[in-house]
Amino acid sequence: MRNLENHPGIKVGGQNINNLRYADDTVLIAENKEDLQKLLNIVEEESRKKGLELNSKKTEVMVISRKQESPKCDIFIYEVKLKQTEKFKYIGTIISNDGKTNREISGKDQLSKDENNPGK
Template identity: 90%
Template sequence: MESRKKGSELNSKKTEVMVISRKQESPKCDIFINKVKLKQTEKFKYLGTIISNDDKTNREISARTAQAKINFQKMKTILTNKYISIETRKRALQCYIEPVLMYGCEAWTISKQIQNKLEATEMWFLRRMLQIP
């Protein structure tokens, strides 16, 4: 193994394999390293983005939405403060919350349903920012 000569090691206990397929059920894939069979997975997190074998972005968008709402709650005292102008609060929302929601969006496959979900999330932020029930 050329990589071993260079000092690179692969931990077969931590390494997983994922088959990406358009079929309903993923094909089985048996890959062995040092006589150890690698575990096959349906999804994993890479650089903060969930990658799934069915190429659906629903899980990723749900995770991003949840994280953005958590961040909104952490900044709630600023974002809902009536003594801070609405423009400043909107700018804070754009700077601190939207990047969390939209991280990795360049690779998303957007359907009408997902677009509606993102718009609903935006409205959720604005209603709470303006303290509208």
């Protein structure tokens, strides 16, 4: 994944960010679909070198936009067009295509909340 460092992403605090990783979850970030496809191609190539394969059924694309309807974004892996989604969950946070986030309540947190509100 070090090969991603010199490729375009988005600027956050003056720093280029094009991927977020946690355990086996990865989010690729780009300003446009061409850059996103390049990032995905690099990840695909590097994965193959290590004997790994990306699962196109578990890989989705999301466009964050302020428009009423998000623009279509055709991105491919292994010549398979990826599904475009309106929201996804990353490390317990739901991110939607309008850029909003919503922290998901874990089962443990919900149980604690219910115990503190017995009338509910």
